[in-house]
Amino acid sequence: MTSPVLAAPVASASAGATGARPPGRARWRTSERLVGIAAVAPAVVLVLGFMVYPVCYAIWISFNKTNGLSFDYVGLDNYTKLLADPLLHKVFLTNLIFLISVPLVILAALVCSVLLYERIRGWRFFRVLFFVPNVLSTAVIGLMFKSLFSYRGPINAVLAQFGIPPVDFFAGAGSAIFVIIIALVWSGFGYQTIILLSGLSAINPEIFEAATVDGAGWWKRLWYITLPNIRGVLALVSILNVLYTFTALFGFIFVMTAGGPGYDTTTLDYLIYTLAFSSTRLGEGAALAVMVFLLIGGLTALQLRVFRVSEEN
Amino acid sequence: MSNVSATLPRKARVPIFVVLVLVGISIAYPILYLAFTAFRTRADYLGNPFGLPSELTLQNFISVWNNYGIGRALLNTVIVVAVGLTVQLLVAGLAGFALARYPVPGARYISGALVSVMLIPSQVLIIPIYLLLSRIGLVGSLPGLILVYVATGLPFATFFLIVTYRSLDTSVLEAARVDGAGFWRTFLSVASPMAIPGLATLLVLQFIAMWNELLFAYILLPNDQLRLITPALAQIGGRFTNDQPFVAVGLILTALPPLLLLSFAAKYVMSGLGASFGR
Structure with a gap:
C-alpha cells in the first residue's frame, strides 16, 4: 500500500x-x-x-479525550491540563533527581576505562565482566536490587552486624531513589566503559611515548593528554545517559517500587504507563509521551550543538 | 595497538589490578549471591540472609516451575524470539543487502531515515500500537507481539546490515554478477556467507533485546497463558516479595540465557557494540 x-x-x-x-x-x-x-x-x-x-x-x-474506544476531540486540553498538574511537576523533578546517576556513571566508566587502557593482565576478562549487567533485563536488575535491599535482605543483615537497625529502603522516597540510582550506576557503567575505551584506543600512542620521554608522569599524562583527547566521546556518553534517564527507567520502577510510595518514585516514562494503562486516560498518556519525545529530541539537539561549538574552539 | 603498560612500572600495576578486581567483585557478587539464594530453603535464607547456605535444595525450582507457569512462559518466549529473530533477520538482510549493493532509488535517504527512527522511544509507541493491534484483534496473541518486535528492531538491524554488506569485498560480488547470479543467488550463496560474523553479532544483540523486553510484552500479552518470561518474572517479584528464594529462581532462569550467550559469544557482543552506539 x-x-x-x-x-x-x-x-x-x-x-x-x-x-x-x-x-x-x-x-x-x-x-x-x-x-x-x-x-x-x-x-x-x-x-x-x-x-x-x-x-x-x-x-x-x-488531541482527544479517549478510553480507547470512543474519541472526543479536545484540542490542546490534554496538554494544558497536564502542564498545570502539580503531579507532573513533581514527577519531572523526580526525573531530574535521577540525573544524579549521570555523573556517577560517567565517573565510574572513566576510572574503569582509564585503568583497562593500561592493558594489565586480564583486562579482556574485566571488560567482559563489567559488561555483564548490560545483557540483563532492567526487570532482572531491578528485582536483584529489590532483593538485596529488602527489609530482611542481605544489606540489612550487614547493617545489623554493625548494630544499625534495619532500614525499610522502599518505604521512603529518598532511600528508594537512592537504591534505584545505585542500580542505575551498577547496570550502566559497563557499556559506557567500552565506549570510552574505544575513544582512548583512538589516541595516537606516540603522544604518550613522547610525553613519557619528556618526563611526564602517569597523572600528568592523564590530565593533559588522555582527558582532552576523549572530550568528544565523553560528550556522547553524557548525551546517551541523559536520554536514558528520561526513557529507560520504566523497568526499574515497575519492579522495584511501582512508582510508590505514593508518586514519590514515579518518573515520566512510568507516568505515561500509569495514565494510559492503569487509569485509561489514553489521551493524556499520549500527550505526555509526545512531550517526553519532544523533550529528549530537544535535549539531543541542544547537547549536540553545545558539543559542536566547544569542539570548534 | 601499542602496549601502554610498558610505560608503567610493575609496582604501579598492582593498585590498578586491585581496583579492577574490586569493581569486578561488585558486579559479580550480587549475581552469585542470588544464584546461591535460589538453592536455599526459605527458613535458611531468613535465618541468615547474608551468610553461606547450610544446605542446598532444588525444591524452589520445582515449586516455581509447577506453580507459576514458568515452563509455559519460557516456551512462549522461545517461540516469540525464534520466529521474531528469523523474520527480522530475513527482512533486514534483504533490505540491508539491497541498500548496500543494489541501485535502490534514494538509498541514502532511506538509511538516514532509519537512523532517526531508531531514536523513537517505546513509550511513544506503546499507546498507539496497543490501540492499533486491539482494533485488528492482535492484542493477546503471540503474532501481534512478534510483529511489533520485528518492526521496532528493524531500523537498527537494517542499518547494521547495510554497514556489514557494504564492507564485503566488492570484487567477489561483481564476479558473481558477471557470472549471471541473480539477486537471491548473490544474497544467499555469496554475500551472506561472507557476512556471517556481522550476522552473528546482530543475532546476539537482537536476541538479548527481545529476551529482555518488558513494556510491549507486558502490555500486549495481558493474559497469563501467554506471558513471556521477563514480565512473568516481574510479576513473581511483585507478588512474592516475601519469598526471596522463589524470586531468585525466577531471576536466575531469566538471566541465564543472556549470560550464557555473553560468555560464549563475548567476541561478537563486544564487536557489535561499536555499531550500536545509537541504541
Whole structure:
C-alpha cells in the first residue's frame, strides 16, 4: 500500500544521491532497480506501519479525550491540563533527581576505562565482566536490587552486624531513589566503559611515548593528554545517559517500587504507563509521551550543538 | 595497538589490578549471591540472609516451575524470539543487502531515515500500537507481539546490515554478477556467507533485546497463558516479595540465557557494540 507512494518521490530524489552508489552503476538495469526496491519494501512497510504511523497516531490521540474506544476531540486540553498538574511537576523533578546517576556513571566508566587502557593482565576478562549487567533485563536488575535491599535482605543483615537497625529502603522516597540510582550506576557503567575505551584506543600512542620521554608522569599524562583527547566521546556518553534517564527507567520502577510510595518514585516514562494503562486516560498518556519525545529530541539537539561549538574552539 | 603498560612500572600495576578486581567483585557478587539464594530453603535464607547456605535444595525450582507457569512462559518466549529473530533477520538482510549493493532509488535517504527512527522511544509507541493491534484483534496473541518486535528492531538491524554488506569485498560480488547470479543467488550463496560474523553479532544483540523486553510484552500479552518470561518474572517479584528464594529462581532462569550467550559469544557482543552506539 505504502511502497508505490514512497517510491515515486524517492526515485526523483535519487538523481542527487549518486555518491553512495556502488561502482559500475552505469551497467545497472531497470530490472535490477526494481529488484532492489522489492527487497527494501518489506522493511520500509513495517517501519512505516509500526513506527512512523504510530507516532503520527499518538499525536492525534493526544488531541482527544479517549478510553480507547470512543474519541472526543479536545484540542490542546490534554496538554494544558497536564502542564498545570502539580503531579507532573513533581514527577519531572523526580526525573531530574535521577540525573544524579549521570555523573556517577560517567565517573565510574572513566576510572574503569582509564585503568583497562593500561592493558594489565586480564583486562579482556574485566571488560567482559563489567559488561555483564548490560545483557540483563532492567526487570532482572531491578528485582536483584529489590532483593538485596529488602527489609530482611542481605544489606540489612550487614547493617545489623554493625548494630544499625534495619532500614525499610522502599518505604521512603529518598532511600528508594537512592537504591534505584545505585542500580542505575551498577547496570550502566559497563557499556559506557567500552565506549570510552574505544575513544582512548583512538589516541595516537606516540603522544604518550613522547610525553613519557619528556618526563611526564602517569597523572600528568592523564590530565593533559588522555582527558582532552576523549572530550568528544565523553560528550556522547553524557548525551546517551541523559536520554536514558528520561526513557529507560520504566523497568526499574515497575519492579522495584511501582512508582510508590505514593508518586514519590514515579518518573515520566512510568507516568505515561500509569495514565494510559492503569487509569485509561489514553489521551493524556499520549500527550505526555509526545512531550517526553519532544523533550529528549530537544535535549539531543541542544547537547549536540553545545558539543559542536566547544569542539570548534 | 601499542602496549601502554610498558610505560608503567610493575609496582604501579598492582593498585590498578586491585581496583579492577574490586569493581569486578561488585558486579559479580550480587549475581552469585542470588544464584546461591535460589538453592536455599526459605527458613535458611531468613535465618541468615547474608551468610553461606547450610544446605542446598532444588525444591524452589520445582515449586516455581509447577506453580507459576514458568515452563509455559519460557516456551512462549522461545517461540516469540525464534520466529521474531528469523523474520527480522530475513527482512533486514534483504533490505540491508539491497541498500548496500543494489541501485535502490534514494538509498541514502532511506538509511538516514532509519537512523532517526531508531531514536523513537517505546513509550511513544506503546499507546498507539496497543490501540492499533486491539482494533485488528492482535492484542493477546503471540503474532501481534512478534510483529511489533520485528518492526521496532528493524531500523537498527537494517542499518547494521547495510554497514556489514557494504564492507564485503566488492570484487567477489561483481564476479558473481558477471557470472549471471541473480539477486537471491548473490544474497544467499555469496554475500551472506561472507557476512556471517556481522550476522552473528546482530543475532546476539537482537536476541538479548527481545529476551529482555518488558513494556510491549507486558502490555500486549495481558493474559497469563501467554506471558513471556521477563514480565512473568516481574510479576513473581511483585507478588512474592516475601519469598526471596522463589524470586531468585525466577531471576536466575531469566538471566541465564543472556549470560550464557555473553560468555560464549563475548567476541561478537563486544564487536557489535561499536555499531550500536545509537541504541
